[in-house]
Amino acid sequence: MVTRRNFLAYTSFSMALAALGLTPEALAAQRLKLGKVSAFSFEWLVQLAETQAKSPFIPPETVPENILANINYDIYRKIIYNPDYALFGKTASRFPVTFFSVSGLHHTPVKMSVVENHLAQEIIQDIGYFSLPNKTPGVLPKIKGNVFTGFRVLENQQVLETHPDKDWVSFLGASYFRAVGELGQFGLSARGIAINTVYNGEPEEFPDFTHFWFETPEGDSNRLVVYALLDGPSICGAYRFVLQRTKGVVMDVDCSLFLRRDVGRFGIAPQTSMFWFSKIAKGSASDWRPEVHDSDGLALWTGHGEHLWRPLNNPLQIQVSAFSDNNPRGFGLMQKERNFNAYLGSVGYERRPDLWVETRGEWGEGSVQLVEIPTDDEIYDNIVAMWVPKEPAVAGSQHQFSYRLHWLADEPFPSSLARCGATRLGRGGNPGAYPPSGVRKFMIEFSGKVLDELPVDAKPEAVLWASRGSFDGVKVEKSPGDNKRWRAFFDLHSQGKEPVELRLYLKNAEKTLSETWIYQYLPFESSPRPLQGI
Structure with a gap:
């Protein structure tokens, strides 16, 4: 435990802390250790990404897998983050932030910083912020240095104490993140970027968000601003997320991307979901439930105003469909079937959110591309939807995109037609x-x-x-x-x-x-399915 006296002795930046608005009382309340003060702005982050992209990629440090071998999925789910160390905990902020630990599944730590008045301080991470419930077999390994792999944003200060796993946004693993919809259920995920997803036999690249910065909220605001640095072998980028809790969740995203090398399939605003089977077609005795999927179709609103609906498939072999457009208005993976009796399961598929990408500004020519991968189980994400620009993504090029993500129970801009x-x-x-x-x-x-x-x-x-x-x-x-x-x-x-x-x-x-129904009919769909996923 870090006492107020020990914490104040920890740092000599008292004047800088005052500039940040982090008074001794606030620091004692949140109890997180913070590092030195440095200037911060989104423009600075964009410049950092541009500069870093001109240098060879340096893989992030990871915790050796043998140290984390005992933290399997079951143990990982039980790990508790001490609410006393929540960021923006026990303050006027509406949304406290807690963190995920390293594990056998996630062993690449991510830096975290807090920002106020254009000044940033990195959070000093400690495995001691985490614990296991009493009588849980196993112990957390003694790890020095960074141990956070992602973060979750909680509903309110009361939830922090009573249901610390009840978050409405979480970022975890590579550039993946997700949010609950207006029906209170997690489902599909979004990504910062998709690089060479199913492209000419090349391995897919999964760049990481390597550093997050959290802007200190102003009082009981319904939004939280988060910045992120993305880094990978082919790309470096700067992101700004404005997270808003509405009837669902709305995220405004601005990103500046800089390519280190050529990219064959450059996926912007990608979404990843799961589709096993639906009422359209189901293999004999494959499962007792009528339908199993996080999303059942792709909706598109084209640049010339046409609304399209494309039901998903679980094909026998990988299928990639491209829907050409110029300045699309939006697209997204939807869960159209909302009736419990359509699923009959206990995991809330009828409440899974839709994810709609509302484009901002000029996106130019390109295509919404849909990747469908064979699967024979609901544990695999096998669907990807993304915007792919027509202009080649070549080394040294720069790209800026702005868009809004709507995590809801229906399209935010439905067609006025049937x-x-x-x-x-x-x-x-x-x-x-x-x-x-x-x-x-x-x-x-x-x-x-x-x-x-x-x-x-x-x-x-x-x-x-x-x-x-x-x-x-x-x-x-x-x-x-x-x-x-x-x-x-x-x-x-x-x-x-x-x-x-x-x-x-x-x-x-x-x-x-x-609106227009479009579909890819696969005449051979009744054959046995191989096990695949992403």
């Missing part, structure tokens, strides 16, 4: 007849005010397109027993095993009624 609902696949042909080869039946649901207000005698049409094959049995009807939904049916005739790209929307006369 929206896509469930997609279901079945055996093609007529009931009772022997199923013809190469024929698959599709049913897509739509709902929305524009359909509710149609005249009684209106007969909406399905406008269809396929990259190959032909259609028959096309019809649109109001869903029986549910006057709020319409559904479109068609049979797709296609031979061979190559994917078929599909597009569909509803119209009445010359009036467009719905």
